[in-house]
Amino acid sequence: MRTYLVTGGAGFIGSNYIHYMFRKYGDQIRIINVDKLTYAGNLENLTEVEKLPNYTFVKADICDKEAISGIFAENDIDRVVHFAAESHVDRSIKNPEVFVQTNVLGTAVMLNAARAAWEKEDGTYPEGKKFLHVSTDEVYGSLPEGEGYFYETTPYSPHSPYSSSKAGSDMLVKAYMDTYHFPANITNCSNNYGPYQFPEKLIPLIINNALNGKKLPVYGDGKNVRDWLYVEDHAKAIDMVQEQGRLFETYNVGGHNEKQNIQIVEIIIETLQEMLPDSDPRKAHVSKDLITYVEDRKGHDRRYAIAPDKIKAEIGWEPETMFKDGIKKTIRWYFEHEDWMKNVTSGDYQKYYETMYTV
Ligand code: NAD
Ligand code: DAU
Numbered sequence: 001m002r003t004y005l006v007t008g009g010a011g012f013i014g015s016n017y018i019h020y021m022f023r024k025y026g027d028q029i030r031i032i033n034v035d036k037l038t039y040a041g042n043l044e045n046l047t048e049v050e051k052l053p054n055y056t057f058v059k060a061d062i063c064d065k066e067a068i069s070g071i072f073a074e075n076d077i078d079r080v081v082h083f084a085a086e087s088h089v090d091r092s093i094k095n096p097e098v099f100v101q102t103n104v105l106g107t108a109v110m111l112n113a114a115r116a117a118w119e120k121e122d123g124t125y126p127e128g129k130k131f132l133h134v135s136t137d138e139v140y141g142s143l144p145e146g147e148g149y150f151y152e153t154t155p156y157s158p159h160s161p162y163s164s165s166k167a168g169s170d171m172l173v174k175a176y177m178d179t180y181h182f183p184a185n186i187t188n189c190s191n192n193y194g195p196y197q198f199p200e201k202l203i204p205l206i207i208n209n210a211l212n213g214k215k216l217p218v219y220g221d222g223k224n225v226r227d228w229l230y231v232e233d234h235a236k237a238i239d240m241v242q243e244q245g246r247l248f249e250t251y252n253v254g255g256h257n258e259k260q261n262i263q264i265v266e267i268i269i270e271t272l273q274e275m276l277p278d279s280d281p282r283k284a285h286v287s288k289d290l291i292t293y294v295e296d297r298k299g300h301d302r303r304y305a306i307a308p309d310k311i312k313a314e315i316g317w318e319p320e321t322m323f324k325d326g327i328k329k330t331i332r333w334y335f336e337h338e339d340w341m342k343n344v345t346s347g348d349y350q351k352y353y354e355t356m357y358t359v
Contacts, residue, residue, distance in 0.1 A: 254306020
């Protein structure tokens, strides 16, 4: 039975990946999920799998060398899938240091521990040991409107403390591959959306505010473009890269789905209006009148767009979920999980919202 060490599996993409992997492989795999449970980590995302005999949760910080080496010492880990990170750009602008700590140093700890556990005396690695570093398209910087794409060969040009710290972590992984022939891959993915996403990010924030009749904050002129991918398609890409990709390669993962932020907000409102029955009192306040333009994000990247040509040509992966279907599934999930939203928006999130937004 193959053993996976997943970091950050209690977050948005990590928990969706764990669900995907158990759906696909069932009892053929074992997953150890190591997560510090920061504000973004939520064990409620994993209630469906927590009792499985082939699933283990370990609460630990990826910066804690002893804890991470201990996991490798006690388990014969075959695959590492490294999601754990500070992931929100606005938080990185307010408080950059923790991003360097977790994203750069934490990745260094993970790489060192995996190498120490796996490397043989002759500098080679046992067949089947693989480390996948989950990264972002933001490392490539910003594209002009309507022109060009991010390829694996595009030079790095990060602008925010978040994307710089992710670029730093990518460089470390590249250095380990070049220096130690460490068996790894990097994936650089575009914006994800779907179930279990923390409502500091655009799509769940807008769904939650609209349902509660709160203003819908749009940064700047609302015309910044992101390339949206349904999270399950990302989970599938990660698995396919690890199983079918060439070691030491980077693969860009993207949705072929560019949208301006204002279009996203309008689609959410229209979809909510369609989906809410007339008898639902929330239907009265879900309206475009809630849209409020606010001060722009500092250093706001104008446009991201991935060219997923390499992953399609080499591995056969391509996005499967059309945005019109994915956004409906996502909104339906938030409808059906009101308690999840209540729990994550109580307490600390409320304080965060008040420091970030005056609307
Ligand atoms: P998230 O913020 O929802 O989850 C991050 C998880 O990591 C949380 O469970 C948190 O508790 C955990 N974590 C944070 N610091 C930790 C530490 N020091 N030790 C152990 N665990 C820690 O993030 P996400 O959106 O699920 O993103 C996951 C990964 O995917 C990140 O590396 C991110 O850079 C990358 N990514 C995200 C997107 C996106 O659109 N969300 C797109 C491309 C790449
Ligand atoms: O591109 C991949 C990246 O996508 C990931 O690496 C990051 O972890 C993830 O957070 C995401 O980054 P973005 O900054 O693109 O996502 P966010 O949801 O924060 O914002 C999406 C766009 O919407 C961006 O242009 C800023 C804008 N925005 C965001 C919020 C939260 C608003 O206009 N209003 C808002 O309230």
